[in-house]
Amino acid sequence: MPISFARLQEYLDKIGPTAGNAPHGRFWNKSYQIFTSGNVPGVDCEDAQIPIINKADFEASAFLTILETADGFCDKPQMPAFARKVTQPGYSIKLNDGSLVTGAQILRDVHEWLAAKAPERSEDKLS
Structure with a gap:
């Protein structure tokens, strides 16, 4: 069973605790409806807005690509900037319930979601 949107938000909060200082801010701390239908604020790709969720190919969504790909996305570096990457060996986060989640598990969970x-x-499933 895939994770919930609330769990995704918790993952992103733990991965990018300083994201509030970035041009995109904490774009995931919006309603589910805004997150799934909106664009990444404050950044573009070749002068075009970047959808948060790529509904033509969900697993090619920019927010996942930029977390898991060393080359980043659209000339933007792998995120989080200036911090350890989820792809680095030994990476893990501690969730609010005290559980530890490895970077590899985070990526599996986001892909599954x-x-x-x-x-x-x-x-649920988005239609």
């Missing part, structure tokens, strides 16, 4: 069409709750 996107493959399920980004459900708000783990039992």
Whole structure:
């Protein structure tokens, strides 16, 4: 079963605690509806807005690509900037419930969430 949107938000909060200082800010701290239908604020790709969720190919969504790809996305470096990357060996985050999640597990969970069409709750699917 895929993670929920709330769990995705917690992952992103832990991965990018200083994202509030970035041009895009904490764009994931919006409503589910805004996140799944909106664009990454404050950044563009070749003068075009960047959808948060790529509904033509969910797993090619920019926010995942920029977290997991060493080359980043659209001439933007892998995120988070100036911090350890989820792809680095030994990377993990501590969630609010005290559990540890490795970078590899985070990426698996986000892929699974996107493959399920980004459900708000783990039992839902976006249509």
